[in-house]
Amino acid sequence: MSRWIIFILFYLFMSFYGFQAIKTISKSNWVYFIFISIAVLVLGNFMLQFIAASEGRVLNPSKSYAFGFLLAFMSFNLVLIPILLGEDIIRVVLGLYDKLLTSKQTFYMPSRRKFISQIAIGLAAIPFTSLLYGMYKGKYRFRVLSYQLYFEDLPEAFDGYKITQISDIHCGSFDNRDKIEYGVNLINEQKSDVIMFTGDMVNNKTSEMASWKDLFGSLKAKDGKYSVLGNHDYGDYVNWPTPEAKAQNFKDLLQTQKDMGFDLLLNESRTIEKNGQRLAIIGVENWGAGGFKKAGDLKKAAQDIDENDFKILMSHDPSHWEQEVVEDDYHYHLTLSGHTHGMQFGIEIPGWFKWSPVKWRYKHWAGIYKEKGQYINVNRGFGYLGYPGRVGIWPEITVIELKKGVKHA
Template sequence: MRWLILISLYLLIEIYAYQAIKTITRNYWIQILYLAISVIIVAYAIYIFANYDRSVGPTKYTLRASGLLLLTLVPKLIMVLFMFGEDIIRVCVAGYTYLTNTFFEGQATQYLPDRRKFVSQIALGIAAIPFAGLLHGIWKGKYNFQVIKHTLFFEDLPESFDGFKVTQISDIHSGSFDDSNKIEYAVDLINAQESDLLLFTGDIVNTVAAEMDAWIPTFKKLKTPTYGKYSVLGNHDYGEYVTWDNEADKRANFEAIKDVHKKIDFKLLLNDSTYIEKDGSRIALVGVENWGHNFKKAGDLDVASKTIKSDDFKILMSHDPSHWEYEVKNHTDHYHLTLSGHTHGFQFGIEIPGWIKWSPVQYVYKQWAGIYSETGRYLNVNRGFGYHAFPGRVGIWPEVTVIELRKGAKPV
């Protein structure tokens, strides 16, 4: 039944979109070309997803298929909205004409008006906007790395850490990469920040540890700052989105993923903490395993914090920002700054600083990109380094976050 509904909806979209093409041009070969391209893309996607191997998980082929589907489907949905709106007007006009002619003039006529060419032209023109955006997102946007800087003020920050810089990256998703030069550039960009501390907040792979094999030499080039490189796990790092032959293979993959962090010189914090010491003062760095309101709950904040003091200045790494919403921000211990990722900002949205910040993911996550503050505590949600499911980014670019810690009250 589910497949019948999906197929019916897709056919309806295709019929409406084709009506727009027919209205715009009477050229038979253009109409045939449009239909041929649509059929080829759908057939390719059906073939790829019908042969999806759950023991392997997402591949570059599934990414390509999903990208092609969205590239064609989203513009068609825009066209359907216009065509359906026009049909509502056509039906209303037909009803009025029928009643008028039947009861007042008593003559037969064409009740349903023809489609208007200019409406189809407007629909096609507006549909070209998301098409161009998606095409740019696939071609360029997914590697349009941005350095986003924040300065955060804390009255109880130890004096020695005034001006301390933290670089955060998140959601590498190495199994999706297809351009080594772009990844080399991103690594150089991270190194250029010359921060005091480098933190990675989870999802190093899509599914299996082997995805990182080809990229270990590249990520090993990430310089180790004066105060180290630390990391935590994300929901994709547990190997739970593929089918394993046995539990032993799943455990082996999990151990291999943890080992990847060592290979690129990151110290993995698994419900654990450490102190960062500078000039006789120290701050606590806490790292929990994944804790998501709708995902795996392996994180244990109390266990992770058992070796630190409640009055320490704390930076918490927790992959899923829902952890901050449901546990951290109102915790009896004060976690000054939490660093998360996970949402990718949906890899789609509109951000114009000072004007608009919107993405469909905001209807799922209250905190989904950037800095948030409540009860005197901060959360930064990194938009992600890589990409997943859709092979591109539109309006929500891959991010390297640099946070400068400052002592004192925030300037008014």
């Protein structure tokens, strides 16, 4: 309860400065009423959604949108605070200076300047409108990112082999079938040799996939579809009535993936053969740092492959690559991960610049990285979770073409 009190006080403090800016540039009571109404509705809806009884750390669409609107409104006010607070400090200093200099008996503080509030509101509108856009359109702004990766020891039969990677579907967040159908069709249009899904099919429960099973079941690739589990696929964030209910949910998830045509690798491996040569696909269960589930067993997953095989590893959390995979005795040529979502927020100019606050949590958080002759691709995710949108870090479909040889500059 104390956390809620602190949060409400902070929210009121922010809203006060937002109201001060509005009041400075407008004399309309209707404008004041609209601002106050929005502040009350956003806070009220958020509290209603998150104080109500829940099944655990479950984020359904209603909660996500409540959080999204709160985030947008708070971002507006947070930009205003340092500007207006800075102006307030200057106003107090000028008032004190005037009183001391003129020996006035009363303290007079200069009024707020309209142009300062106008500048502040203009700046505050940038994150506010961006977050609203991210909720309205950004979350379904699918894009295809294509890479060519060169390997001297790639079997010749696999020169030009194309992999489509998708990750973090989070189907429990979806609210627009037409957009998801477009995204699924975009995956199929890549006509890759194989599709690899790197975990988090659902938010919480297998039942979330019921409405989307036919769409994702329509994904096709010549050499099949492979998948692994992410941290959300185990049902660990739900307060299940019984252990049996949780076990049944997990069993249902395994069957659902099978029904959709995915070959789910649970610390297992497969091989794809062409012209007497082969490519090894290794899939581990979720292995995450920082409190996330560690069910992945790399040694077990790779026990049936040869040390000299060309190896592609599927592991949901990129922390696994950094902490175990790169230093493993086996050389894993390419690891495919997801998990970070790129935080669904950042600034990115493909090939030039990328930044997101998630970089402070994950060293490898989006795109291609290379260490000790081994590559990892961290997919930014197909879906979304928590904040129901994306800003700057768009939903991703990755296409990786394997090439034999050395890349020339």
